[in-house]
Amino acid sequence: MKKSNKGAETNGPRPPKQKRKITVRSVANTIAIVFLSLALIGCVSVFFMLSSIISSAPEVTMNSLKGKDSTQLYDDAGNTFSSLGEEQRESVDYEDLPQSLIDAFLAIEDxxxxxxxxxxxxxxxxSGINNLTTGSLSQGGSTLTMQAVDNAVFAEMDDNVGSMEKIKRKIQEIWLSMEIENELSKKEIIELYLNKINFGGPARGIQKGxxxxxxxxxxxLTLSESAFLAGVINAPNLYNPYSGYSIDENGTATNFYxxxxxxxxxxxxxxxxxGYISETECALAKSTKLAFQLNGSSGFVSNPYLAYIDQVEKExxxxxxxxxxxxxxxVYTSMNRELQEYYSEMQSGxxxxxxxxxxxxQFGSxxxxxxxxxxxxxxxxxGDAVYAGYRNNRAIENTHQLGSSVKPLIDYVLTFEKLGYATSxxxxxxxxxxxxxxxxIHNASGQWTGDITTSDAVGRSLNGPxxxxxxxxxxxxGQEELIKHMAAIGYEIPADSFNMNYAIGGEEMISTPLQLAGAYQIFANKGVYIEPHAVKKVELMDGSGDVYETEVKKTQVVSEESAWLMSQLLNEATSSRFSNLLQILQSSYPVYAKSGTxxxxxxxxxxxxxxxAMKDKWIAAYTSEYxxxxxxxxxxxxxxxxxxxxKMNVNVPGQVNHLMLDKVAEVFGTPAAITRPSGVTQITHVKGKYPYASVPxxxxxxxxxxxWINTKYAKLETLSADPLEALQSFKIEETDTDNVYKLSFSAYPDAEKLKPGSHTQQIEFSGGTITGNVFYDPRLLYGEVVYKIDISQNNTVLNSYTYTSENAEQTITGTPGETYNVCGYxxxxxxxxxxxxxxxxxVTLPKTSDPGEEETPSNPDQTLPPTNNTDDDD
Structure with a gap:
């Protein structure tokens, strides 16, 4: 009988365990299994991540692809004056576009x-490999469909996001693009794309471009024109040939053409x-002068509000x-339609x-x-500068040196405010x-005047005063406080660049017309600066209910009194006694103005x-209202x-200001004069004397x-003559002639004071000497310095004598034998x-001698002993 193996295993001794042989193939299999497991796990993770990103992608609709609801702009009466988006775009069907245009966009974009x-x-x-190789992100690899999605969905999102958010958006953009391609034909997509993109200036969409x-x-469109339009969208500002040539603040030159x-x-x-065109077609199109083809900007159908829209867009x-x-x-604005249209008529010629x-x-206002x-x-x-989006809106963008138009703002008004000066x-x-x-520093005339009134200094726009x-x-x-004042009226000046030439509008004292108007309105607004603004309120139309209201910033930069005092001088500057090109502003209502070059x-x-030679001409003008x-x-x-x-006498700024202020009066009513505040009073004083003195x-x-002066400074001094220098010596000597004495004074140390007063002075400079004015010469009031003696007796002055020279002779009359007090000064x-x-x-006068009797001199040395007095006492 056979033995049971099972029984032997169970009950008999366990045979030794055979060792397992590890081969290379088994290691590889193990790694493969692990990798595949990780890959499977990773795929599942990526799948869930992508699912999350895609599920959160924004919705793309036909409305968003064609263009969203237009932004509505409202004027000061609450009426719509512009629908942005409608006026910049005009849709064109794909079938109406030339093949050369389609080919140009496909060749350069997709x-x-x-x-x-x-x-x-x-x-x-x-594109990714190229970016990794070059270390840049110059190639995006976006298709036209992806660009259409980006314009419709992502363009308005915040660009300041991290790398992960940008990757997320790119994944969503790819997904949405493939979804759109399932819904729309290729022709429909390219049609939507071309009808929306920005071609520069005011042009949105291929038709407007x-x-x-x-x-x-x-x-x-021809082949050359199609190629230009396809290329310009990459950087509309950089490739806009209408922009000409410019040099930026760093000195970098750009030739836009x-x-x-x-x-x-x-x-x-x-x-x-x-393969869209042949080599010959390419060469022929390149040989075409783009300048000869450009024919659109001056005739471009626009509206009269676009210069204003530029400011609205910024705000x-x-x-x-x-x-x-x-x-x-x-967007609710403060634009007055009638006045804006009037400006537009001016800029149209x-x-x-x-x-x-x-x-x-050119001009801007x-x-x-x-x-x-x-x-x-x-x-x-x-011309073309009036279009929205164009880089050269001269009302709000371009800055120029202010010249003399700055003088009321940072020179004269502060003398009223800080020093208490009068208008006189x-x-x-x-x-x-x-x-x-x-x-x-010269005046425009190359001459100087000497003493001058503030009114004439302002009206004649002199630099020295x-x-x-x-x-x-x-x-x-101090400089720090002056810089603060300048900032308070809209001019930010770094402390380390302050320059005395700012006083006359030189160096970097530059401005736009809008800035200057904003600064000047303080004079009519009781010294209060209000930051200029076009936008009152903005309501978003996205259903969020968000409302933004402009916070009006007001700053009291000078007192109402100082503002009014400045206005009096600027009103007089327009009077007929000056020839400063401001006379064109004279109207039936008061106008206040200053020019500058x-x-x-x-x-x-x-x-x-x-x-x-002059390069800039300014005029700032105002009424009590505008x-x-x-x-x-x-x-x-x-x-x-x-x-x-x-050209100066053609006076373009004067024409503009006069016509517009008259138009304002027509629209809003005739303005009254600026009301004089109770804190201003009038003083009569000696002309040219400061501190101001009452009139003797x-x-x-x-x-x-x-x-006129701020009442708190209306304090007049009592005018008195300045003390004269001390008399160092005075001698009186007898002469051979009876009662005639020789007088000798020490010469007055300031020879100029010995000369008669004059209303003129000699002004010396490197080129020679000119004659200027003098208003206050104390010699005209008190007379020049003279040498004098008083002859007195018993504290009573009997006679006084005046001399123009330090040496003189004088006959002293009186009773012989009597003694008199003679004082020189x-x-x-x-x-x-x-x-x-x-x-x-x-001095004792000699007695009358009998015939033959010898007279004894009162002073054998012929020189009388002095007594120093400051009065007439003996």
């Missing part, structure tokens, strides 16, 4: 467009590369953080006369409501230098521009870009003046005030 499903994986991988650049319908041509040619090269972005072109909203043959002269700081209307410039204050107009600068005013203010409050210095010589500031000049330096006397009896009429000719000390002698 050559495999008709082959992929919305996501071009090979191109995406190629075609009109803006070439003045034609999109269906008529050359950029545009280069980008067009790159597109043509890509079209040839992908909306600051207020809400959103772009009103991509985020639908209701109506109402204003420009210098003949000068098509390059801003109109404000004084009491609210609201921007009522804006003028951006002649006298300044000295003469040559001045700053520090180690060898150059002399303005500088003196700022120096007086700086002595009182700046020059090229030596910078224009290379362009055959005369040295010191303020306007207008600049005229040139965008760039060139051989004919300066003001001749003829007998003062000549040409030395008396009257002015310095004095003013017309008054005894301020006279010097006296040196006195006792």
């Amino acid at each position: 050559s495999r467009y008709f082959k992929h499903n919305g996501f071009d994986l090979p191109r995406f991988i190629s 075609s009109e803006y650049y070439f003045g034609k319908d999109a269906s008529q 050359e950029n545009a041509v280069k980008r067009r040619d790159e597109t043509l090269d890509m079209m040839e590369y992908h 909306v972005k600051e207020l809400t953080g959103k772009d009103m072109y991509t985020t639908p909203m209701r 109506n109402h204003i006369n420009f210098p003949d043959g000068d098509s390059d002269m 801003a109109l404000l409501n004084n009491q609210t700081g609201e921007i009522v209307a804006l003028l951006g410039g002649r 204050h006298i300044y000295h107009d003469g040559p001045r230098k700053f520090g180690n600068d060898p150059n002399i 303005a500088i003196e005013a700022m120096m007086d203010v700086l002595d009182k409050i 700046s020059d090229y210095g030596e910078d224009g010589l290379a362009y055959n521009i005369p040295a010191q 303020t306007i500031a207008t600049w005229a000049g040139y965008d760039s330096i060139d051989y004919n870009h300066y003001f001749t006397v003829y 009896e007998g003062t000549p009429s040409d030395m008396i003046t009257t002015g 310095y004095s003013y000719k017309n008054t005894s005030e301020g006279k010097s000390n006296e040196i006195c002698y006792k």
Whole structure:
């Protein structure tokens, strides 16, 4: 019988266990199993992650692809004046687009467009490898469909997000693109894409882009034009040929026209590369001058409000953080439709006369409501500058040196505010230098006046008095406080760049018309600065109910009294006694104004521009209700870009301001004069004397003046003659003639005071000497310094004698044998005030001698002993 193995295993001893042999193949299998397990787990994780990202993707609708609801802009009457999105776009059907245009976009943006499903994986991988190789993200690998989704959904989202959020958005963009391709045809997608994209300037969509650049319908575009439009969307501002040539604040030059041509040619090269055009067609299109094809901007159909819309766009972005072109909203503004349209007529060539043959002269202007700081209307410039989105809106963007228009703002008004000056204050107009600068500050006329009233200094726009005013203010409050004042009226000046030339609008004292109007409205607004603003309120149209209201910022920068005092001078500046081009502003209502010019210095010589030729012309003007500031000049330096006397007299800023203020009066009613505050009073004082002094009896009429002053400073001193220098010596000697004495005074140390008074002075400078005015010369009131003696007896002055020289002879009459007190001193000719000390002698007149009797001299040495007195006592 056979033994049971089972029984043997169970009950018998266990045989030794055989060792397992490990091979390379088994290790590989194990690793593979582990890897596959991890991969499976990873795939599951990735699947759930992708599912989460895709499920949270924004919704894409036909409305969002075509364009969302338009942003509505409302004027000051609450009426809609613009629907952004409608006016920038005009849809074109795919069938109406030339094949060259479709080919250009495919060549430069998505050559495999008709082959992929919305996501071009090979191109995406190629772009990724290129970015890793170059270390940049210059190639995005986006298809046209992905770009359409990005424009519709992601463009308005915050770009300041981390890498993971950007990856998430890209995944969602790819997913949505593939979804759209399942719903829409390729032709429908490219049609939607082309009708929405930004072509630069005000052009949104292919039809507006075609009109803006070439003045034609999109269906008529040539190969060269199609290539340009396909290329410009990559960087509309950089490739806009209308932008010309510019140099930024760092000195970097940009030729926008050359950029545009280069980008067009790159597109043509890509079209040839992908086989859309032949080599010959490419070369022929490149040879076409883009400048000859550009024919759209000046004739581009626009509306009169776009210069204003530029400002609204800036404020909306600051207020809400959103772009009103991509985020639908209701924007309530302070724009007056009638006045904005009137500005638009001016910038279109109506109402204003420009210098003949000068098509390059430009202008910009801003109109404000004084009491609210609201921007009522804006003028951006002649021609293409008026379009929204264009980089050269001269009302709000371009800055220029202010010249003399700054003087009321930072010089004169502060003398009223900080120093208590009156409007009748006298300044000295003469040559001045700053520090180690060898150059002399001149007036525009090249002459100096000497003493001058504040009214004349402002009306004639003289530089010396303005500088003196700022120096007086700086002595009182210091540079730091002056810089704070400048910031309070809208001009931020770094402390380390402060320059005394700011007093006359030089160096970096630059401004836009809007800034200047904002600063000037303080004079009509009781000294209160209100930051200019166009937007009142913004309501989002996304259903959130979010409302943003502009917080109006008000700052009391000077007192109401100081503001009114400045206004009196600016009103007088428009009077007919001046020839400063402000007379054009005279109307049936009071107008207050100041002009300003700046020059090229030596910078224009290379362009055959005369040295010191004017480059900028400003006029700021206001009524009690509204303020306007207008600049005229040139965008760039060139051989004919300066003001001749003829161009200056055409007075473009004066025309604009006068016409607009009259139009304002027509729309809102005739303005009254600015009301004089109770804290202002009138004083009559000696002209040219400071501190101000009351008028002494007998003062000549040409030395008396009257002015307005803040009542708290209306304190007049009692005028008295300045004390004269001490008399050092005085001698009296007998002569051979009876009763005739020789007088000798020590010469007065200040020879000028011995000369008669004058209303003129000699002003010396490196080029020679000129004659200037003198208003206050104490010699005209008190007389020049003279030498005097008083002859007295018993404390009674019997006779006084005056001499113009320190040596004289005098006959002393009296009773023979009597003794008299003779005192010599310095004095003013017309008054005894301020006279010097006296040196006195006792003089005894000789007795009458009998015939033959010898007379004994009263002083054998012929010199009488002095007694020093300061009065007439013996």
